[in-house]
Amino acid sequence: xxxxxxxxxxxxxxVVVLSAIGAExxxxxxxxLENVGYTRYALLDRASYEHAPxxxxxxxxxxxxxxxxxxxxxxxxxxxxxALRLGPGDYLLVRHDRVxxxxxxxxxxxxxxxxxxxxxxxxRHRGQVYFGVPSxxxxxxxxxRGPTVMSNHTYVSKLHAxxxxxxxxxxxxxAVA
Amino acid sequence: xxxxxxxxxxxxxxxRMWATAEPFPHLVLDDLVRAESLADLLAVVEEEPIHDYxxxxxxxxxxxxEPRTTELRELRESxxxxxxxxxxxxxxxxxxxxxxxxxxxRAGHYLLPHSDHQEGVGRSVxxxxxxxxxxxxxxxxxxxxxxxxxxxxxxxxxxxxLIEPRANRLCVFDVSDVSLHQVREVLSGLRPSLSGWFYP
Numbered sequence: 001x002x003x004x005x006x007x008x009x010x011x012x013x014x015v016v017v018l019s020a021i022g023a024e025x026x027x028x029x030x031x032x033l034e035n036v037g038y039t040r041y042a043l044l045d046r047a048s049y050e051h052a053p054x055x056x057x058x059x060x061x062x063x064x065x066x067x068x069x070x071x072x073x074x075x076x077x078x079x080x081x082x083a084l085r086l087g088p089g090d091y092l093l094v095r096h097d098r099v100x101x102x103x104x105x106x107x108x109x110x111x112x113x114x115x116x117x118x119x120x121x122x123x124r125h126r127g128q129v130y131f132g133v134p135s136x137x138x139x140x141x142x143x144x145r146g147p148t149v150m151s152n153h154t155y156v157s158k159l160h161a162x163x164x165x166x167x168x169x170x171x172x173x174x175a176v177a
Numbered sequence: 178x179x180x181x182x183x184x185x186x187x188x189x190x191x192x193r194m195w196a197t198a199e200p201f202p203h204l205v206l207d208d209l210v211r212a213e214s215l216a217d218l219l220a221v222v223e224e225e226p227i228h229d230y231x232x233x234x235x236x237x238x239x240x241x242x243e244p245r246t247t248e249l250r251e252l253r254e255s256x257x258x259x260x261x262x263x264x265x266x267x268x269x270x271x272x273x274x275x276x277x278x279x280x281x282x283r284a285g286h287y288l289l290p291h292s293d294h295q296e297g298v299g300r301s302v303x304x305x306x307x308x309x310x311x312x313x314x315x316x317x318x319x320x321x322x323x324x325x326x327x328x329x330x331x332x333x334x335x336x337x338x339l340i341e342p343r344a345n346r347l348c349v350f351d352v353s354d355v356s357l358h359q360v361r362e363v364l365s366g367l368r369p370s371l372s373g374w375f376y377p
Binding site: 042043044045046089091093094118122152154155157158159 | 233234236284285287289290291292316322324331332333334357359362364
C-alpha cells in the first residue's frame with residue numbers, strides 16, 4: 001500500500017514517511033536553528049523543552065508542504081513552524097497541547113542526530129493513544145489534527161546521557177482559494 | 178498491623194512543622210514503624226500483583242487501585258485507622274479513610290510534576306511510605322516545587338525540596354492547586370513504596 005493509500009484508508013489519518021530527508025540536511029538545519037537560538041520552556045506542570053522559531057526554513061518548509069499535499073491530496077499552506085529540542089529529563093504533556101477545532105495537518109520532521117529509545121510522540125483520540133511516532137531521524141510524520149486529537153512528547157530518560165531529540169513541528173492548513 | 182514507633186508522638190511540634198513547611202505543608206517522618214514489624218509489611222506487599230502503568234506523566238509498576246488480596250486491603254484499613262486521627266490533629270484537616278497502592282519504580286520509571294488536586298475527588302493529604310529495597314535506588318527522590326499562581330494559572334515553577342526515598346520513611350503533604358511535586362526518575366535499583374491519599 002502506498003503512503004497516499006495508507007493515508008486515505010485511515011479513519012484517523014496519520015502516516016510516517018521514512019527517510020524524508022538525509023542526515024546531512026538534518027545537520028545543516030540543526031545548525032541554523034542553533035544560530036537562531038533556542039528558548040527554554042519550563043512551566044514544569046506542562047512541559048520542559050527548548051523551542052526555536054523555524055519560519056525562516058522556507059526551502060525545507062516548501063519541500064515538506066509539497067510532500068504533504070501529494071500524500072493527502074489537499075492544497076495546503078504553512079500556518080506555523082517551530083523546532084523543539086528535548087534533552088534528558090524533558091517532556092511535553094498533553095495539557096501543554098492545544099485543541100484544533102478545524103482539521104489542520106501537523107507535520108513532525110525528526111531532525112535528531114541519532115535515535116533516542118522511547119522518545120516518541122503520542123497522538124491520542126479522547127485520551128487513548130492511536131498513533132505513536134518513534135524516534136527515527138529523517139522521518140516525517142503527517143497527522144490530521146481535530147477537536148478530539150491531542151498529543152504529548154514522551155519523557156526523555158536520563159539514562160540516555162547526551163541524548164538530543166530535535167523535531168520540526170509544522171502546522172498546515174487547507175489553502176483558501 | 179501498623180506497629181507505629183514514636184515518629185508521630187509530638188503532635189504539637191509536628192503541627193507547627195506542617196504549617197510552616199515550604200513550599201507547601203508537608204512532613205517527613207523517619208522510623209515510622211518498629212523495625213521488627215517491617216518484615217510483616219513486606220510479606221503483604223510481596224503477595225500483591227503489580228502491573229506496568231504508563232501515561233503521559235508516569236511510568237511505573239503498581240498494584241491495582243483496589244487491592245486484590247485481602248491482606249493488602251486490611252493493611253490499607255489498618256493504615257487509615259492508625260494514622261488518620263493523628264494526622265487529622267496535626268494537619269487540622271478532617272481525615273478518615275485512605276487509598277493505598279503498592280508501587281515499584283525501577284530504572285527509567287518516573288512520575289512527572291503534577292498537583293494531585295482534582296475537583297470533586299476529595300483528596301486531602303497525600304502520602305508516600307518507603308519500604309526497604311533489596312537494591313536501594315539512585316534517583317527516585319520526591320521533589321516539591323514552589324509555584325506562582327496568577328488568576329488560577331501556574332506562571333512559574335521552581336524546585337524547592339528533594340526528599341530521599343529512605344526505608345521506613347513516611348512523607349505526607351497537603352493536596353491543593355499549588356502542591357506541585359514529582360518523583361524523579363529512578364536511575365538504578367528499586368524504589369518500593371505504599372502511596373495514596375487521605376480523605377475526609
